[in-house]
Amino acid sequence: MTVAVVLFTSDLRLHDHPPLRSALDNHDAVVPLFVRDEHIDAAGFAAPNRLAFLVDCLADLDSGLRERGGRLVLRSGDVVDRVREVAREADADEVHMAADVSRYAHRREDRLREALREDGRRLRVHDAVVTALPPGAVTPAGSDHFAVFTPYHRRWDQERLRDPLPAPRTVRVPDSVRSDDLPDRAKIPDVSEGLAPGGEQAARHSLANWLRSGIHHYDERHDDLPGDGTSRLSPHLHFGTLSPTEVVHRARAVSGSGAEAFVRQVCWREFHHQVLAARPAAAHDDYRAKHDRWRTGRDAEDDFAAWRDGLTGYPIVDAAMRQLSHEGWMHNRGRLLAGSFLTKTLYLDWRWGARHFLRMLVDGDVANNQMNWQWMAGTGTDTRPNRVLNPIRQALRYDPDGEYVRRWVPQLAELEGAAVHEPWKLTGLERARYDYPDPIVSLSEGLDRFKQARGVD
Template sequence: MNVSVVLFTSDLRLHDHPPLRAASAGGRAVVPLFVRDRAVDAAGFAAPNRLAFLADCLRDLDAGLRERGGRLVVRSGDVVEEVCRVAGEAGADEVHLAADVSRYAQRREERLRHALEAAGVRLRVHDAVTSAVAPGAVAPAGSDHFAVFTPYFRRWTRERQRDVLGAPRVVRVPDGVGSERLPVDEGVSQGLAAGGEREGRARLAAWLRRGISAYEDRHDDLAGDATSRLSPHLHFGTLSPVELVRRARRTGGAGAEAFVRQLAWRDFHRQVLAARPHAADADYRPRHDRWRTERTAHGDIEAWREGRTGYPVVDAAMRQLRHEGWMHNRGRLLTASFLTKTLYVDWRIGARHFLDLLVDGDVANNQLNWQWVAGTGTDTRPNRVLNPLTQARRFDPDGAYVRRWVPELAGIEGPAVHQPWKLRGADRGAVGYPEPVIELSEGLARFREARGLG
């Protein structure tokens, strides 16, 4: 019997899964395998919120496979060792894997290829599984990647995407391959969303019916919560980015076009990281910053993490992050700008905190978005500063978002909630809300001096 192994990583679905389709071609038996990678745990990337979401995804994937006559095999340990062990137990002659972009994923793939070749097993790596357009599929003349989004997006839009694949009807898993129990994990955020392909597809269907048409006009509305909230499902691969682009384009309209543009931003960051893996922890474009560190800015950093900076819209976003393991995209931009440019703290400190809590914590998107805001990444205006008061007036004009997440200020009506320091007398003390950690003008002056802007 011909047997293939499919190594699931960040592609935890049955619909539109090229490795699974190729592995089962011609009626081959398949071992669907997920390895709980101890190296990820050791590196501190296995955050509780993502582990809880992952547990949902694995249970749902196993249930979907069992409906088709199969099952998920779960192992723990070194990925290369476990894949080789399972291939040997099953008598497999090939292993299928989705391509990934991080430095660790690239090294893992290289190690796996060498180990499997030594055992006489072929490794087949599939592109455009975790991205709509594979990194490297489009590149400018004279370079291996695009460093600016707009020209990338023009080429990305013209690129022909592969067809969307249906879920398999039957999955035949050979006998004799043992599995650990499916994990059961709990997150730290009370409002953490549920994971799994079924949940992801239900959210997608609802989004296409009721949300996407207004996305162009409302995606920055903090209180309106009018974004798709599909990012965790993209991160874990319970939804296919190829399918999302196809279905959004089929829906049509300005909202769908704006949504597709955001999916292109995700692919843009992935092709940057694939070409420049060091950008996960080093400046993509150094600005010679002398950032404040944990030691020199400890109090300010803790106030930012806890949502007690004294700037309500910043604090609201940080408290949403802690409660849900997720944050509105506009909130991500303004909180990152506040940390890196108003407080002038190293972007890596903020990126690490986000990765500790975000259920969609993705190395490419998280690190490169932080660098974009910090001005060390691909932003063509590296010295822009997002003023939190201006941002609040534009994207939370009546203060509903702030009142939702900062209960101390719930009694302040209208836009006055954004400047509680202007309250008088007893009213000011009664709210129990901190004074601003810094004057905005002071932070701006420090940043401009540090960047040599006069």
């Protein structure tokens, strides 16, 4: 009997899974394996919200495999050591896994390939699993990646994607391979109260609902803060409970301007992955340095704490940060506002914001989180690096009646209409009724400081 190991990483699904399909087509049995990576845990990436969502995903994946006669094998520790161990137990001749883009993923893949070679086994890495197109599939003349989104999107949109694969009907797993127990989600501390459930079943249900009733108006509603006309599929794309290839195929089948706008947003995810694949140092270093001397010291730390806790005195920014704390997720427009305020108005290092988002966001990953933060800080791929979003103007445009703010900043719930966005204009006894801080900085002061630091008019 021939056996292969299928190492699941950021692809926790059964539908449209090329590594699993290839292993099943070429072997009598497979070992579906997930390793709780001790190095990722030690680096702080196993934040409570993502860990809780991961546990949901693993439980759902195990359930789906059992429905097909198989099971998920869990191990913990160093990925290379654990995969090598399982391959020996199963007498597997191959290990299949999906390609990924981070520097850590590339090093892990290289280590695993060498270790398996020493054991007389082979590693097979499959592209177009974590992304719809491999990061290097389209490149401009004279460069290894696109540094600007629009030309990348133009080329990406013309490429033919592979056809999605159906989920397997049966999965045979050798009885001899042991598994650790599934983690207990209830024992994970500090999980956001409003965190959505994970798993492929929940993902496919959400996708079906989105394609049926949400996507048609996405182009008109994606910036609507109180209406939340977003898909909320980003956590499922991050954990791979949905295939980006299948998502794009099914969205294009809907057609219309809403579907086109949504596919364009999926392409942003692909764009960031190809940038990071080509420039892995951008996970920590400026992609395009502006030689910023970000603020440091006690005042800077106090301002960061106010931003983190939703106490800046700017209701739209505070609402976004409080949504993040409660749900482990934030509306895209809120992310832009929070990012602009931290890096441009407070002039604090984008890495501070990126670290906090990675601690809280269920969809937080290195490619999208770091590159989006750099875009907003003006050190990334934004062609207008010195743009500053005015939170008051943005609030009046995207939350005109203050519904989003009142939802997340209950201290201001009694204020009516647009007045909720500028509570400091209240006077006397009226202002004293509201337990809400004054702005930590005036917008004009923050703008002047940023312009002086960047040397712009």
